[in-house]
Structure formats: C-alpha cells, structure tokens
Amino acid sequence: xxxxxxxxxxxxxxxxxxxxxxxxxxSAQALPKIRVGSLTLPVFAPIIVxxxxxxxxxxRNGFEAEVQTYxxxxxxxxxxxxxxxxxxxxxxxxxxxxxxxxxxLRIVATGATLADLVIIAKDPAIKSIADLKGxxxxxxxxxxxxxxxxxxxxxxxxxxxxxxTLVNANFAVARAQLAAGRVEAAMIIEPIATMMMxxxxxxxxxxxxxxxWKEMAGVTGWELVYAMREDTIKKNVNAPKQxxxxxxxxxxxxxxxxxxxxxxxxxxxxxxxxxxxxAVRAKRWVFDAKPAWDAAERKSIWDTFERAVAAGFHPKxxxxxxxxxx
Numbered sequence: 276x277x278x279x280x281x282x283x284x285x286x287x288x289x290x291x292x293x294x295x296x297x298x299x300x301x302s303a304q305a306l307p308k309i310r311v312g313s314l315t316l317p318v319f320a321p322i323i324v325x326x327x328x329x330x331x332x333x334x335r336n337g338f339e340a341e342v343q344t345y346x347x348x349x350x351x352x353x354x355x356x357x358x359x360x361x362x363x364x365x366x367x368x369x370x371x372x373x374x375x376x377x378x379x380l381r382i383v384a385t386g387a388t389l390a391d392l393v394i395i396a397k398d399p400a401i402k403s404i405a406d407l408k409g410x411x412x413x414x415x416x417x418x419x420x421x422x423x424x425x426x427x428x429x430x431x432x433x434x435x436x437x438x439x440t441l442v443n444a445n446f447a448v449a450r451a452q453l454a455a456g457r458v459e460a461a462m463i464i465e466p467i468a469t470m471m472m473x474x475x476x477x478x479x480x481x482x483x484x485x486x487x488w489k490e491m492a493g494v495t496g497w498e499l500v501y502a503m504r505e506d507t508i509k510k511n512v513n514a515p516k517q518x519x520x521x522x523x524x525x526x527x528x529x530x531x532x533x534x535x536x537x538x539x540x541x542x543x544x545x546x547x548x549x550x551x552x553x554a555v556r557a558k559r560w561v562f563d564a565k566p567a568w569d570a571a572e573r574k575s576i577w578d579t580f581e582r583a584v585a586a587g588f589h590p591k592x593x594x595x596x597x598x599x600x601x
Contacts, residue, residue, distance in 0.1 A: 292311045305469050307511050308338045309518055312363030313344045317466060317544040319387050319499055320351070322551070323525055323562060325446050325543040326536055332524040336517045347355060348418075354382065361507040366419020367576050370502045374593040379505040381599040383515040384522055385572050388497035388561040391465035392420050392484035392556070397477050400457060403426045404428060404482045406461055413449035414462035415443040420484075420498065423579075424462060426586045427487045453478075464498075465560040466540075473550070485561075492582075494575045500567065503599070515599055522564030529555060529562055568600045 291535065294347050313321045323343055327333050333340040345351040349500060352369065356378045366384045373378040374380060394412070404427075412435070414421050428435050435441060442449075442458050449461040450471055460481065463471065472478050488496030501522065507514055529536050537552040554560035565572050576598060583589050 286551060289515075303446045306334060306337065307514070308339050308341045309333070309362060309507070309511075309514055310341045310343055310360040312351050312360040313342050314348070314351055314578075315344055315346050315544075317540070318464065319562065320535075321544050322365065322402075322520070322540050322546075323386075323481050325366045326525050326528060326539050327521055329543075330524070330528060330541050332521040332528075336521040336524070337513065337525055338511075338517045340521070355502065355504065356550045358504060358506065361514070362501055362503040364499045364501050365580050366422070367497055367500050368422050369419045370500070370588055370597070371580050371583060371593050372510055373502075375589060375591070380502040380597070381508065381515075382500050382567045382576060383599045384501040384519045384564045384567050385497050385563060386522070387497070388563060389423065389484035389488050389496040390559050390561045391468070391499055392423060392462070393468050393480045393559070394424075394460050394462050394482035395453065395468060395471060395481070396460040396481045397453070397475070399479070401460060401481050404433065404487075405431065407479070408433070408438045410460065411440045411442055411453040411458040412462065413444040413458040413461045415445045415449065416443045417451060420462065420464060422586070423484055423488070423496070423498065423586050424482075424584060425588075426582045427484070427491055429515045429586055430491045433491060465554045466546060468559065469550050469554040469557070470547065470588075472542075473553075483559075494576055494578065496570075496579060497572075497576060500576060501564070508599070516601065519566050526562055526564045567598050573598050575579060 311324050313324050324340060327340055332451055345354060351363065352365065355363050355371060357523060370380060370382055427436055444451060444452055446464055446467050449463060450467055451460045453461040465490060503515060533552040533555045540546040540551040541548045567573060567576060584592055
C-alpha cells in the first residue's frame with residue numbers, strides 16, 4: 276500500500292509539473308507578435324530592435340518582436356506598404372508620402388531626434404551651410420534627411436539645387452566621396468559621422484540638423500519616428516502602447532548603459548566597439564521614444580508635415596489619423 280501511495284504521489288506530482296510546464300509554455304506562446312522591420316546597415320533601425328530583443332524589453336511589455344531584415348531602404352519601406360511587417364522606424368515626411376498614397380499606417384512614437392543628421396567638411400573655411408555656396412555637396416537626394424536639410428536651407432534663402440553642386444550619393448558613398456576629395460562636404464548620419472571623424476581628425480561638423488531645426492521651428496524635430504499598420508492595431512488594440520513602452524525601455528537603457536548598448540551594436544551589426552557609445556555621449560545619436568499622441572510630439576510631427584508641403588515635397592497634408600491616438 277505504501278508503495279502504491281508513493282507511486283500515486285509521484286505520478287500526481289509529475290502530472291502537476293507537466294501541467295505547470297504546459298501552462299507556462301501556453302502563456303509564452305500566447306504573447307502576440309509584432310513584426311518589426313530592420314536593416315542590414317549599422318543604423319537606428321537594427322540597433323534599436325536588437326537592443327529590445329537582447330534585453331527582452333518586448334516580452335516584458337507583453338509581446339514578441341519578430342524581426343524582418345531588409346538589405347535596402349526601398350525593400351524596407353515596401354515591407355510596411357505590403358503588410359509584410361507591422362512597424363518600422365522611418366522619416367516622418369516619408370510616412371506622409373506613404374499615407375497620401377493610401378498605405379494604411381499610423382505614426383505611434385517618436386524615435387530619433389535630428390541630432391545625428393550632420394554635414395561634414397574638411398576645409399576650415401567652411402563653417403556653415405552658407406559657406407557651401409558654389410561648392411560640391413554629396414547627399415542622398417531621395418532621403419527624408421535631404422528633405423529636412425532642404426526645408427531648413429530654404430528658410431535661410433538657400434536653394435540647394437541652385438546655390439551648390441549636388442552629388443547624389445547614399446551615406447556610405449557620400450563618406451567615400453569626401454574622403455577622396457571629390458566633394459567639399461557630405462551629408463551624413465550617425466554612426467557614420469563618428470567613424471569618419473575618428474578616421475580623419477581634420478573633418479568637422481559644419482551643420483547639425485537638431486540645432487538648425489530648433490532655431491527655425493522652436494521645437495525639437497524628429498528625423499525618425501515609428502509607424503504601425505492600421506490592420507495591426509485593429510487586430511491588437513494594445514500593440515501601440517506595448518510597443519511604445521518597449522521603445523521607452525530602450526531609450527532608458529541607452530541613457531543609463533551606453534557600454535551595454537555599444538556591445539550589443541558591436542555584436543549584432545558589427546559596429547566598431549566604442550563608436551555607438553561615443554556618438555551617444557556626444558549627444559549626436561539621440562533616441563527618445565515618446566507616444567506620438569502626446570500633445571507636444573504631435574505638434575512637432577505635424578509642423579514637419581506642414582513645412583514639407585510648403586517646401587513643395589508633398590502636394591498636401593495627410594489626414595489627421597496619420598498620428599495614432601488611443
């Protein structure tokens with residue numbers, strides 16, 4: 276009888292443990308997935324989502340980030356337009372374009388300030404964007420960053436297309452053009468800017484978009500924000516708030532542990548050790564995720580839309596629903 280009792284107890288305990296394991300596994304499997312677009316380049320998109328995954332900020336906030344990586348910006352944005360992914364970080368004026376074209380997206384969070392958008396030059400006589408008149412500037416003319424630069428330049432009476440010679444080049448090519456002396460200046464983003472200045476200490480920042488935008492608009496401008504598809508939000512009404520909460524955790528982590536963030540960037544996107552930390556501490560690589568529906572952030576994003584229309588980049592403003600509100 277004792278043996279049978281012990282056997283019954285053992286089987287009962289095993290069944291209880293098995294049941295607990297099944298409940299735990301079921302709970303883990305029950306986490307909704309949010310498909311996040313990423314890039315193979317060492318820029319904001321992959322670094323932010325890699326930190327989120329490494330620190331488990333996604334699961335801590337009630338969802339699992341499922342990362343889809345793309346080799347180019349065109350494929351990256353196409354993934355959002357076709358519904359292959361649920362969310363990604365991108366330029367507000369580019370999301371304005373997509374919304375006007377009928378892509379069902381809504382901006383849910385801020386992301387990167389304009390601090391990492393800079394113009395770098397080697398000639399000590401070049402001290403500002405005005406000094407580039409009559410000179411050659413390498414810039415990605417199809418990028419949202421170029422739109423931001425153009426909007427500011429026009430506010431100063433400078434027409435980039437007429438007052439200087441523009442050499443169309445993505446950020447990597449612009450870096451090479453300046454290094455080879457084929458242009459006098461290059462429009463660059465972080466962390467490329469920090470890598471360039473470490474390679475050549477004669478290079479100097481002659482324009483910082485964050486300072487320029489604050490001078491022009493009186494508010495912080497956003498180089499990159501997060502958009503999420505409307506069908507994703509309908510399927511999971513908690514998705515925007517959960518995702519924004521995870522992004523806020525990434526913001527805090529970057530501020531409190533730049534060494535840890537630097538290590539993750541080095542391991543995942545092969546950024547040279549120390550580069551991300553230096554850019555963060557220099558306050559050029561500033562990630563600050565806030566809900567897009569907060570009054571100040573909404574106003575700032577909408578101001579960018581209005582300036583893009585005034586500058587002729589878009590025919591009209593998007594509808595109000597482009598900025599998500601709970």
